[in-house]
Amino acid sequence: MSTDLPAGTRLVPDPSLRRLGDGRVLLGGSPLRLLRLGAAGSRLVNRWLSGEPVEPGAASELARRLLESGLVHPEPARKIWTEDDITLVVPVKDDRAGLRLALRAATDIPNRIVVDDGSTSPVPDSTVRHEHPRGPAAARNTGWRRAETELVAFVDADAEPVAGWLDPVLREFTDPAVLAVAPRITSVAEDSPLGRYESDRSSLDMGVRRALVRPMSRVSYVPSAALVVRRSALAGLGGFRESLRYGEDVDLVWRLLESGGAVRYEPGSVVRHRTRPGWRSWLRQRYQYGTSAAPLSRHHHGKLSCARMSAWSAASWALIASGRPRIGLGVAAVSAALLPRKLRARGVPDAESLRLAAFGHLGAGRLLAEALRRAWWPLLLPAALCSGKARTVLLAAFLPCLVEACRAEHGGFSWFALRVLDDLAYSAGVWVGCARERTIAPLLPQFTEGSLR
Structure with missing residues (x-):
């Protein structure tokens, strides 16, 4: 298939796009991508983001890379379908x-x-x-x-x-x-x-x-x-x-x-x-969604996980949860200090690298809390019944739900209760699906080295 975009296509930046240094380093998208440009490529991007359409040819290949990275989105000049x-x-x-x-x-x-x-x-x-x-x-x-x-x-x-x-x-x-x-x-x-x-x-x-x-x-x-x-x-x-x-x-x-x-x-x-018309049918729907995780992981190996994060972030949060917050924060600080050394050669300023490290660790904490609510809580529950430390970890996993309830337009106690039930019903479906498929793949986290693509 040709990489050429349809004639007249314009590009608009994704809200996550950040242009660093002299504009030759592009950062953004989901998952986070980093793209380095030459002088000519940087000039092309300047023109495209100012509203100039993409021309067919070699330039269109760069535009396609930007689209495939999620750094920009297309604005077709016209529609050809009715x-x-x-x-x-x-x-x-x-x-x-x-x-x-x-x-x-x-x-x-x-x-x-x-x-x-x-x-x-x-x-x-x-x-x-x-x-x-x-x-x-x-x-x-x-x-x-x-x-x-x-x-x-x-x-x-x-x-x-x-x-x-x-x-x-x-x-x-x-x-x-x-x-x-x-x-x-x-x-x-x-x-x-x-x-x-x-x-x-x-x-x-x-x-x-x-x-x-x-x-x-x-x-x-x-x-x-x-x-x-x-x-x-x-x-x-x-x-x-x-x-x-x-x-x-x-x-x-x-x-x-x-x-x-x-x-x-x-x-x-x-x-x-x-x-859904009532509570039971709504909870049943959430449970049924959860049962799909195991069959999907069987058909699409490696594309479904309860949490995906860097090994550094996982280690720091695990230490904090185990009652060793100083060591956990120290691990997080060391990994944050190492990241600028990795990204400096790729044109990323040290301040930006530290920002990425901080948001990465905070995001990992949110993902781990979600994994506890939607996958791991049955494993932690027995320990929570007899350990104050385990109870604290389990309760902390539901704090993001409380924050969401406070920020939501229609938030309140009933909203918070529904938010918790939402995750628990989904979790029940995940465990039942794993039992049926005889797999634990949806319950396993994925660890990365923390580097950008």
Whole structure:
């Protein structure tokens, strides 16, 4: 595939992008990347970031490297796809009211396929029906295989696209390297503790910043509750993996990436998603999400971990948790002092290296707290019952939840309680999934040397 970007494409910087020294060192993206430029490359980047479009040829190769590093995002000059080039596929099971709302909200797509996945009573608006429920992956596969357009928009029956959602998505497909684009999925506002919590922290909402989707990054996957994919890419992979009852969307996205294409997250496009109707169904959903971790780790070895950090950070936090804070802080300080020596030759100022080290250690602490809540707490709980030190560590792991509750728009005690239940339900699913698959891979951390890519 040619590295040339479509004519007229402009580049906009990711908010994380930092240009160091004389502008020849670029730092940013997720995971963090460092790119050194020559004088000519630096001048090109200056022109692009000031609004000049990328020209075809050798310069386009540099632009592609910037995009693949997540340091910049594309702004196509025009879209080459229209609403006639896309087919809407809606899988549904026993949700006629939701289907009507979804179809009404997606009136901008004339080509439609509704797949009734074995509803108790046949859905009147369905295009094709499974006599027995086969799961969402099979329903989506049945739908896209009947499509005759190159683009396929999967929208669940409990999702409602917001007016104008399609245009930002179609513009991303101007780049032939893009195989799938996901809109932002927000929760429908509901005046209940659960509804308010979901509006602040839906597990389907990937945030307000554009992103290149990839494992172990800020946006490591995107859900298929609303997802637009090239039909040719689906055909090449055989579609969704029907053996996966949950996590089939994560699996598809990662296989698309493994095929050499790009998947982009576009929050300028918005789809609203309805919250589960009650506490039990909501907790069951979180538990079911957790059960997908083990099958995904089996299919995608090394791309899923409960925590990924430098060995230095892990060691310093382990010492602090074991009651030796001075030694732990000393290890952190030593590693921070060593980093400038590594990065100085790559053009990174010492002050920036120290900043990276500090944020790296703090970020590792947050990841370890999350791993305790979502993976390791059953191992620590017996010790916490008889050890004050273990109880302190376990309680400290939930402090970030309290901070989130204080900062959230609808925060409060009920928000905090739901936040804790969210992690515990997911954790229960992870352990059950690991038992079924006979693996502990999702429970294991990954350690890095702490160097930049």
